[in-house]
Amino acid sequence: MESDVSANSRLTIAAHALTWIGLYQRRGHEVATSEQIATSVNTNPVVIRRLLAKLSKAGLADSRRGAGAGWMLARDLAAITLLDVYQAIEPGPVFALHPATPDPECVVGHGIGPAMTAVYDQVEAALRRELAKTTLEDVLRDVLKAA
Amino acid sequence: MESDVSANSRLTIAAHALTWIGLYQRRGHEVATSEQIATSVNTNPVVIRRLLAKLSKAGLADSRRGAGAGWMLARDLAAITLLDVYQAIEPGPVFALHPATPDPECVVGHGIGPAMTAVYDQVEAALRRELAKTTLEDVLRDVLKAA
DNA sequence: CTAGTCGTAACGATAGTTGTTACAACTGCA
DNA sequence: TGCAGTTGTAACAACTATCGTTACGACTAG
Numbered sequence: 001m002e003s004d005v006s007a008n009s010r011l012t013i014a015a016h017a018l019t020w021i022g023l024y025q026r027r028g029h030e031v032a033t034s035e036q037i038a039t040s041v042n043t044n045p046v047v048i049r050r051l052l053a054k055l056s057k058a059g060l061a062d063s064r065r066g067a068g069a070g071w072m073l074a075r076d077l078a079a080i081t082l083l084d085v086y087q088a089i090e091p092g093p094v095f096a097l098h099p100a101t102p103d104p105e106c107v108v109g110h111g112i113g114p115a116m117t118a119v120y121d122q123v124e125a126a127l128r129r130e131l132a133k134t135t136l137e138d139v140l141r142d143v144l145k146a147a
Numbered sequence: 148m149e150s151d152v153s154a155n156s157r158l159t160i161a162a163h164a165l166t167w168i169g170l171y172q173r174r175g176h177e178v179a180t181s182e183q184i185a186t187s188v189n190t191n192p193v194v195i196r197r198l199l200a201k202l203s204k205a206g207l208a209d210s211r212r213g214a215g216a217g218w219m220l221a222r223d224l225a226a227i228t229l230l231d232v233y234q235a236i237e238p239g240p241v242f243a244l245h246p247a248t249p250d251p252e253c254v255v256g257h258g259i260g261p262a263m264t265a266v267y268d269q270v271e272a273a274l275r276r277e278l279a280k281t282t283l284e285d286v287l288r289d290v291l292k293a294a
Numbered sequence: 295c296t297a298g299t300c301g302t303a304a305c306g307a308t309a310g311t312t313g314t315t316a317c318a319a320c321t322g323c324a
Numbered sequence: 325t326g327c328a329g330t331t332g333t334a335a336c337a338a339c340t341a342t343c344g345t346t347a348c349g350a351c352t353a354g
Contacts, residue, residue, distance in 0.1 A: 009243045010311095012263050016245070020255045033330065040253040041245065044313050049331065066321025069330040082266060094241060094274075096156045098163070098188065099343085106187040108167045111290035116159050118289065119229060119281050126277040127241075130270045142265065143258035157342095180299065191344050196300065213352025216299040246312080 014051055014085050016041050018061065019140050022077040031070030051089065058088030078137035086131050094127065095120045161198055161232050163188050165208065166287050169224040178217030198236065205235030225284035233278050241274065242267045 020040050021032045034045040034052065041048065052071055055061040062074045073080075097116060102109035167187050168179045181192040181199065188195065199218055202208045209221045220227070244263060249256035 008241065009246055011242055012244050012259070015263060016249065016255060016259045019259065020253075023255060031330095035330085040250045040256045042247045042249045042256070045330095046314075046333090047312065049333085050312095053332070063331060064321090065319075065331050067327090067329050068322055069320080071331090094155065095158055097159050099156055100189045102163065102189045103187045106167075107294050108163060108170060108290055109187045109189070111293035112159070112163045112166065112286070114293055115286050115289035116162060119278075119286075122280075123274055123277045126273045127270055130273040131266075133269075134266050139259070139262050139266075140255075142262035143255055146258035146261055147254050178299095182299085192299095193302085193345075194343065196302085197343095200301070210300065211352090212300050212350075214296085214298050215353055216351080218300090 008090070010051065010089050011082070011086055013041055013043070013047075014055060014089050015082060015136065015139055017048055017052060018055065018073065018080065018085065019077065019136050019143065021061070021071055021073055022136060023140060025072060031064055031068070031072050033070045037071070054089050055085070058084070060084060060088055076137075077140055078135050080136045081132045082134045082136075082139075083128050083131040085136075086128070093120065093124055095123065155237070157198065157236050158229070158233055160188055160190070160194075161202060161236050162229060162283065162286055164195055164199060165202065165220065165227065165232065166224070166283050166290065168208070168218055169220055169283060170287060172219060178211055178215070178219050180217045184218070202232070202235050205231070207231060207235055223284075224287055225282050227283045228279045229281045229283075229286075230275050230278040232283075233275075240267065240271055242270065 017037050020037050024032045024036075034048040037052075038045040038048045052061050052063065056063060056074075060074055060080055061071055063069070063071050095116075097113050102112065104110050164184050167184050171179045171183070181195040184199075185192040185195045199208050199210065203210060203221075207221055207227055208218055210216070210218050242263075244260050249259065251257050
């Protein structure tokens with residue numbers, strides 16, 4: 001059957017990376033390298049750099065180049081919600097309409113799009129509301145509590 | 148094809164199919180064929196049959212075989228919510244944890260999984276709560292209103 | 295028996311994601 | 325100034341999921 005491999009793990013990895021940077025900075029370091037983060041996440045440094053590039057464009061992280069380069073947070077962990085992270089890395093909505101336009105001659109084919117869009121808007125709003133409740137500070141607190 | 152972002156259109160198509168069957172039955176027909184539905188959805192009949200097979204296993208639709216065969220609703224449109232449809236066709240969660248186990252020696256790598264799971268559970272609950280608010284009867288009403 | 299439909303396997307095409315290699319651009323520091 | 329280390333990003337292969345399509349056996353009303 002279908003495995004969950006296709007599911008979206010980007011939000012998890014992005015939150016992991018930012019939380020890691022935040023904790024590292026609180027321990028006195030200025031910047032974190034993509035290789036250090038990749039070791040913790042257990043993936044390739046390029047994957048981390050790709051992800052952090054999006055977070056940087058969204059104003060959540062900053063990079064320094066050259067020697068002694070690396071990544072730092074653009075805001076404090078407490079000022080970054082999971083919604084901020086989600087919006088930075090997930091451009092598309094959770095649900096989509098038909099890939100091909102349904103029959104406009106059919107009553108259902110004609111009206112189903114707007115009808116579903118109204119529902120999807122509500123669902124997305126609820127999802128965003130829920131993600132906005134948690135900051136990366138909350139995530140870090142949970143992480144340290146589990147240790 | 149639309150350059151849509153790999154988003155999920157299954158719920159849209161499933162709702163479309165069931166609503167179409169419901170309206171067709173209210174107009175006096177006993178069963179709807181996968182070809183009729185596929186014409187309205189603008190796709191292949193096999194795609195519809197595959198989808199309706201899942202909805203049938205979930206107890207939302209029934210099929211009749213042989214000559215004069217086709218599909219019918221197992222319950223009234225008013226007794227089917229979008230959550231029922233969603234659960235019938237979407238086995239996996241919206242968000243997933245890391246594809247590869249993060250570094251267990253790292254504090255963040257060790258604790259991030261449970262921390263994110265707690266959030267994701269809340270998000271999924273909110274999403275389900277929202278989908279449960281709308282029945283296919285509501286969808287049909289909206290569809291007919293738009294006409 | 296026949297015709298029409300479902301149920302499902304099989305296949306190619308398409309698309310998205312991930313891991314990887316490679317390399318130019320950049321900059322602190324000796 | 326030159327070196328070393330890191331970012332930014334292109335390129336590519338591997339993998340997975342999905343979709344449209346063809347095909348065909350199973351089934352049943354008439």
